[in-house]
Amino acid sequence: QQQVKQSPxxxxxxxxxxxxxxxxxxxxxxxxxxxxxxxxxKGPALLIAIRPDVSEKxxxxxxISFNKSAKQFSLHIMDSQPGDSAxxxxxxxxxxxxxxxxxxxxxxxxxxxxx
Amino acid sequence: xxxxTQTPRxxxxxxxxxxxxxxxxxLGHNAMYWYKQSAKKPLELMFVYNFKEQTxxxxxxxxxxxxxPNSSHLFLHLHTLQPEDSALxxxxxxxxxxxxxxxxxxxxxxxxx
Numbered sequence: 001q002q003q004v005k006q007s008p009x010x011x012x013x014x015x016x017x018x019x020x021x022x023x024x025x026x027x028x029x030x031x032x033x034x035x036x037x038x039x040x041x042k043g044p045a046l047l048i049a050i051r052p053d054v055s056e057k058x059x060x061x062x063x064i065s066f067n068k069s070a071k072q073f074s075l076h077i078m079d080s081q082p083g084d085s086a087x088x089x090x091x092x093x094x095x096x097x098x099x100x101x102x103x104x105x106x107x108x109x110x111x112x113x114x115x
Numbered sequence: 116x117x118x119x120t121q122t123p124r125x126x127x128x129x130x131x132x133x134x135x136x137x138x139x140x141x142l143g144h145n146a147m148y149w150y151k152q153s154a155k156k157p158l159e160l161m162f163v164y165n166f167k168e169q170t171x172x173x174x175x176x177x178x179x180x181x182x183x184p185n186s187s188h189l190f191l192h193l194h195t196l197q198p199e200d201s202a203l204x205x206x207x208x209x210x211x212x213x214x215x216x217x218x219x220x221x222x223x224x225x226x227x228x
Binding site: 004009032034036041042043044045046049089093099100101102103104105106107108 | 119155156157158160163171205207212213214215216217218219220221222
């Protein structure tokens with residue numbers, strides 16, 4: 001059972017455009033929602049994260065929008081650049097229970113930004 | 116070296132072989148993790164160690180055997196693997212179990228023939 005659903009699977013954006021990746025979750029016990037960025041040949045690295053009591057968080061060109069009632073959150077990349085081309089994973093952290101602290105990842109979105 | 120390192124970076128092994136993957140973290144963290152990354156699938160958590168003690172085994176087949184001799188080193192011993200075990204195996208560490216940020220190594224690309 002996939003607890004974090006991510007879409008789209010792949011995304012092609014022109015340089016300067018806005019990239020939007022969406023995630024939805026089912027478990028209300030999640031207490032932290034990070035996004036990880038992975039370049040080819042590298043491991044994932046934390047990009048930006050949000051807690052469920054905040055509706056939006058912005059860091060530079062990257063913004064997370066969080067809709068707690070809809071159980072959805074999204075990553076927006078403004079003024080997308082070719083260097084942003086990577087695979088992006090959303091994740092959710094289990095807040096309690098036997099899996100407390102574990103990260104549950106989405107399937108990933110491969111972003112290609114065309115010059 | 117800094118961060119999380121993994122060796123080897125690539126490994127090809129037959130189904131009857133025995134091999135080991137190594138992970139080392141230079142961050143002073145107390146928790147370490149093994150993940151499996153397959154194409155078009157979410158990262159799958161395999162094992163969690165906190166202060167050298169295994170705190171989670173996510174229903175992983177016994178042909179995968181983890182070892183954590185100290186907080187800086189983590190091994191994944193492999194034996195009698197199947198072709199479907201071919202994947203990228205990622206090691207990660209965090210300050211403590213459940214810390215907000217996990218730091219990943221570059222992974223070992225494993226191919227089982």
